[in-house]
Amino acid sequence: MKQPIIRTGRDSIVSSRVALRAFLAVVSVSAVLGLLVIMNVVTDTRFLATSAIVAVGCMATFVCALVADHGRFARWMRSATVVGWLGVLVWLFLVWFEAALGSKGMEITARIAGALSLYAVWSIFSAVTLAPRGGGTITAIIRWSVFVLASWWSAVGEFGLVEPDIAEVVVNTIGEQWFFRIVAASAVVIGAGTLAQPVLIRIAGAAPQESAIRGRRAKVALGCPRCGTRCELETNTDAKCAACQLAIRVEVEEPRCACGYLLFGLETSTCPECGAAVPESLHWKGAPVTSSQA
Numbered sequence: 001m002k003q004p005i006i007r008t009g010r011d012s013i014v015s016s017r018v019a020l021r022a023f024l025a026v027v028s029v030s031a032v033l034g035l036l037v038i039m040n041v042v043t044d045t046r047f048l049a050t051s052a053i054v055a056v057g058c059m060a061t062f063v064c065a066l067v068a069d070h071g072r073f074a075r076w077m078r079s080a081t082v083v084g085w086l087g088v089l090v091w092l093f094l095v096w097f098e099a100a101l102g103s104k105g106m107e108i109t110a111r112i113a114g115a116l117s118l119y120a121v122w123s124i125f126s127a128v129t130l131a132p133r134g135g136g137t138i139t140a141i142i143r144w145s146v147f148v149l150a151s152w153w154s155a156v157g158e159f160g161l162v163e164p165d166i167a168e169v170v171v172n173t174i175g176e177q178w179f180f181r182i183v184a185a186s187a188v189v190i191g192a193g194t195l196a197q198p199v200l201i202r203i204a205g206a207a208p209q210e211s212a213i214r215g216r217r218a219k220v221a222l223g224c225p226r227c228g229t230r231c232e233l234e235t236n237t238d239a240k241c242a243a244c245q246l247a248i249r250v251e252v253e254e255p256r257c258a259c260g261y262l263l264f265g266l267e268t269s270t271c272p273e274c275g276a277a278v279p280e281s282l283h284w285k286g287a288p289v290t291s292s293q294a
């Protein structure tokens with residue numbers, strides 16, 4: 001059975017044993033605090049709130065690290081991690097200093113914490129939505145529809161946190177009933193699209209995925225590791241040594257933009273999908289390729 005290639009080590013959290021152990025330690029301490037509060041050993045509910053907030057921050061950080069570790073949106077995930085932990089700190093400040101803040105101070109602090117957390121949640125959800133590749137045109141439409149809807153409502157939420165009075169006027173103008181119907185319908189579409197995407201990608205897995213070098217194969221010359229016979233093989237496909245029949249597969253990690261766009265054959269200095277500048281080192285300069293399909 002063909003095993004998937006997992007490329008790791010791009011993110012310092014996932015590739016570091018110290019970071020992973022620290023992550024487990026924080027989650028364990030948070031869980032123990034939660035249990036102690038539940039069993040009334042610790043009566044101050046602020047400990048339970050603290051454990052829950054820290055645990056959520058840890059889980060969000062780990063998801064960001066996993067996405068970045070697979071070479072997707074590394075800078076975006078780092079910024080989401082930083083903003084998310086700023087939100088965690090503000091929430092903890094609100095939990096422990098609630099009495100000293102007063103009602104107005106609590107409202108402002110909660111709005112700041114909410115804005116930071118909403119950005120982090122949107123970033124993580126969007127990255128997880130956009131990270132998978134393949135699945136065909138229908139999957140791409142669903143993927144981008146979910147992303148656009150999530151982005152729209154995240155922007156609406158951020159606006160509501162920054163300008164609650166104006167947001168309330170807008171909701172009243174639309175009508176609360178219709179507004180919440182629209183929100184509910186959007187949530188259904190986002191949820192269904194999120195669940196459907198991995199299924200569609202799995203179904204499409206029976207057929208060839210995004211073929212190597214956009215449907216064309218690059219030739220690689222090498223010596224057979226068993227018998228030494230010179231072989232000329234196509235990349236990213238199963239082959240055999242002509243002399244001893246040893247199964248050989250040469251995997252090539254093709255140049256991609258940070259957004260995931262395949263850069264093979266690119267003739268411009270910017271990515272057609274996201275507009276980012278593409279360094280010359282990422283342009284494909286391989287040998288002539290054949291026209292055979294994957």
